[in-house]
Amino acid sequence: MDHFLYRDGALYAEDVPISEIAAAVGTPFYVYSTATLLRHFQLFDDALEGTDHLVCYAMKAASNQAILKTLAQAGAGMDVVSGGEYLRAKAAGVPGDKIVFSGVGKTADEIRTALSGGIRQFNVESEPEMEVINAIALELGLVAPITVRVNPDVDAKTHAKIATGKSENKFGIPIARASEVYAHAASLPGLEVIGIDVHIGSQLTELEPFELAYTKVAELTEKLRSEGHNIRRLDLGGGLGIPYTRSNDAPPLPVEYGALIKKTLGHLDCEIEIEPGRLIAGNAGLMVSKVIYVKSGEGRDFLILDGAMNDLIRPAMYEAHHDIVAVQEPAPGVEQQPYDIVGPVCETGDTFAKQRNMPPLEPGDLVAFRSAGAYGAVMASEYNTRPLIPEVLVHGDQFAVIRERPSFDEIINRDTIPTWL
Ligand SMILES: *Cc1c(COP(=O)(O)O)cnc(C)c1O
Numbered sequence: 094m095d096h097f098l099y100r101d102g103a104l105y106a107e108d109v110p111i112s113e114i115a116a117a118v119g120t121p122f123y124v125y126s127t128a129t130l131l132r133h134f135q136l137f138d139d140a141l142e143g144t145d146h147l148v149c150y151a152m153k154a155a156s157n158q159a160i161l162k163t164l165a166q167a168g169a170g171m172d173v174v175s176g177g178e179y180l181r182a183k184a185a186g187v188p189g190d191k192i193v194f195s196g197v198g199k200t201a202d203e204i205r206t207a208l209s210g211g212i213r214q215f216n217v218e219s220e221p222e223m224e225v226i227n228a229i230a231l232e233l234g235l236v237a238p239i240t241v242r243v244n245p246d247v248d249a250k251t252h253a254k255i256a257t258g259k260s261e262n263k264f265g266i267p268i269a270r271a272s273e274v275y276a277h278a279a280s281l282p283g284l285e286v287i288g289i290d291v292h293i294g295s296q297l298t299e300l301e302p303f304e305l306a307y308t309k310v311a312e313l314t315e316k317l318r319s320e321g322h323n324i325r326r327l328d329l330g331g332g333l334g335i336p337y338t339r340s341n342d343a344p345p346l347p348v349e350y351g352a353l354i355k356k357t358l359g360h361l362d363c364e365i366e367i368e369p370g371r372l373i374a375g376n377a378g379l380m381v382s383k384v385i386y387v388k389s390g391e392g393r394d395f396l397i398l399d400g401a402m403n404d405l406i407r408p409a410m411y412e413a414h415h416d417i418v419a420v421q422e423p424a425p426g427v428e429q430q431p432y433d434i435v436g437p438v439c440e441t442g443d444t445f446a447k448q449r450n451m452p453p454l455e456p457g458d459l460v461a462f463r464s465a466g467a468y469g470a471v472m473a474s475e476y477n478t479r480p481l482i483p484e485v486l487v488h489g490d491q492f493a494v495i496r497e498r499p500s501f502d503e504i505i506n507r508d509t510i511p512t513w514l
Pocket of ligand 1: 333
């Protein structure tokens with residue numbers, strides 16, 4: 094459920110007409126709904142009620158500080174995957190003891206930044222990384238809390254580019270080697286081993302892969318405890334999928350996911366952490382774009398938009414489907430027609446949808462891409478010297494630009510010319 098609904102024939106974000114935002118900020122732009130962000134956070138928080146837990150929002154999904162602050166004020170921690178994200182979370186007011194640091198290639202500088210600024214834990218992905226964290230902690234006179242990310246060799250049944258829990262993926266340490274790796278960690282005086290971490294992929298639409306992985310984590314918890322490790326925190330990653338279409342089978346609900354966690358891990362008396370990103374932000378955001386041209390081609394018509402693959406790369410990168418709706422609600426019974434919906438970028442990959450049924454549209458009409466809140470703005474680029482598009486946050490009947498569209502001068506002046514030219 095989201096808060097982007099038609100009212101009197103016009104699409105709204107909460108109590109603000111999308112067309113009003115478009116008039117104020119120009120197109121294309123991203124718009125997020127505060128109520129939807131909070132609702133999705135709350136669904137997870139409620140799903141784990143009765144267990145000691147922290148929902149750490151995976152901020153790589155949508156990392157604008159206004160979004161981080163909205164969620165942090167509701168009680169969320171943050172899952173970061175780079176030094177930049179760590180600093181951004183801190184800038185948004187998130188305390189270090191609510192920030193967990195994930196990622197397969199943390200650099201020494203990033204580790205130093207997080208350790209000196211305060212960190213809830215590092216989710217360590219390899220023994221070489223463990224050695225580096227240990228060395229920096231000793232240098233700073235600190236002890237680094239860590240979990241080790243284990244790779245449970247589970248098929249997440251999702252798109253290959255976002256599956257992370259198979260043994261051939263680059264993530265974590267093989268679960269079969271866990272005893273050895275935990276013994277190594279325990280021998281390093283700059284580290285305090287506090288738990289286990291697992292994250293098997295993104296956009297999972299079934300509970301079964303989670304169940305397989307979490308069952309392995311439960312077994313491992315008991316094994317490591319019997320080997321003398323004080324395992325007291327389990328970080329279960331993110332990955333619960335969202336419905337990208339209205340029609341397809343809906344993925345499991347957070348409450349069902351929470352019940353599974355309690356069933357598989359509840360008896361261990363561990364603190365539970367989860368790291369949802371997509372489910373919190375995905376359906377809380379739209380990308381709004383304008384039709385520039387309607388072009389008749391060989392046997393097909395093209396809707397050419399002012400938004401492009403550099404603004405929303407998911408269709409080009411993951412063959413992702415986004416529902417695309419007219420901002421002006423089509424009259425009941427109006428005949429739809431198929432369009433190829435494309436952007437202006439000079440490659441065929443810049444195609445959002447093929448033969449998509451849409452109401453008749455004309456240049457100047459607005460369309461909205463649904464489910465664009467996660468892995469949308471954060472993956473945008475300035476390819477074709479197209480400015481990063483603005484982000485807007487709606488709160489009831491208010492809206493605010495939370496990232497401005499840069500001017501062409503700002504973009505162009507970022508280049509510097511060597512003296513020999
Ligand atoms: C990407 C990622 C997440 C979030 O995944 P979603 O599918 O957006 O919920 C959580 N944890 C880690 C370690 C990740 O890399």
